[in-house]
Amino acid sequence: MHVHRSEKLWMAFGIAMLVVFLGTITFAAVVDGIIPPSRVQSIDPTKVSSTPPFDKPGLRKTGDKRYEAYYVARIFSFAPKHLEIPVGAHVKFFVTSADVEHGFSIPETGVNTMVTPGWVSEVEHTFRKRGKFLLVCNEYCGAGHQLMAADVEVK
Ligand code: CUA
Numbered sequence: 719m720h721v722h723r724s725e726k727l728w729m730a731f732g733i734a735m736l737v738v739f740l741g742t743i744t745f746a747a748v749v750d751g752i753i754p755p756s757r758v759q760s761i762d763p764t765k766v767s768s769t770p771p772f773d774k775p776g777l778r779k780t781g782d783k784r785y786e787a788y789y790v791a792r793i794f795s796f797a798p799k800h801l802e803i804p805v806g807a808h809v810k811f812f813v814t815s816a817d818v819e820h821g822f823s824i825p826e827t828g829v830n831t832m833v834t835p836g837w838v839s840e841v842e843h844t845f846r847k848r849g850k851f852l853l854v855c856n857e858y859c860g861a862g863h864q865l866m867a868a869d870v871e872v873k
Pocket residue numbers: 793794819820821855856857858859860863864866
């Protein structure tokens with residue numbers, strides 16, 4: 719069977735790209751530890767208000783400058799509405815929704831996750847800059863979506 723020269727070149731290119739992509743994924747997984755989310759917590763979205771720790775949303779101190787923040791998103795607000803943390807604090811956010819799909823984003827920090835009813839989203843950040851950071855919902859969730867906001871104050 720005769721295979722045209724340019725056909726061979728494209729096949730070689732295709733195989734080379736496959737090797738590059740698989741190599742990239744393997745490198746990211748092994749060296750950088752980037753893997754799909756696993757061990758994600760689930761929650762009954764109808765019982766968020768009575769399921770600890772989401773029955774008392776807010777900040778918990780877990781160590782030196784280390785915190786966990788539990789948030790409940792519901793149309794059209796976040797609980798807690800206001801969070802105060804010291805500069806340098808490392809915060810692990812746990813967020814769930816009591817109704818529909820929401821977003822959880824602190825634009826200046828890279829904190830950004832979807833919030834899906836039935837699941838607990840996790841995202842972490844170290845706050846090295848003082849100031850008041852706006853926390854917004856960035857998934858359209860209904861008529862009051864644009865009002866859905868809170869803030870994180872770094873002191
Ligand atoms: Cu919640 Cu948009």
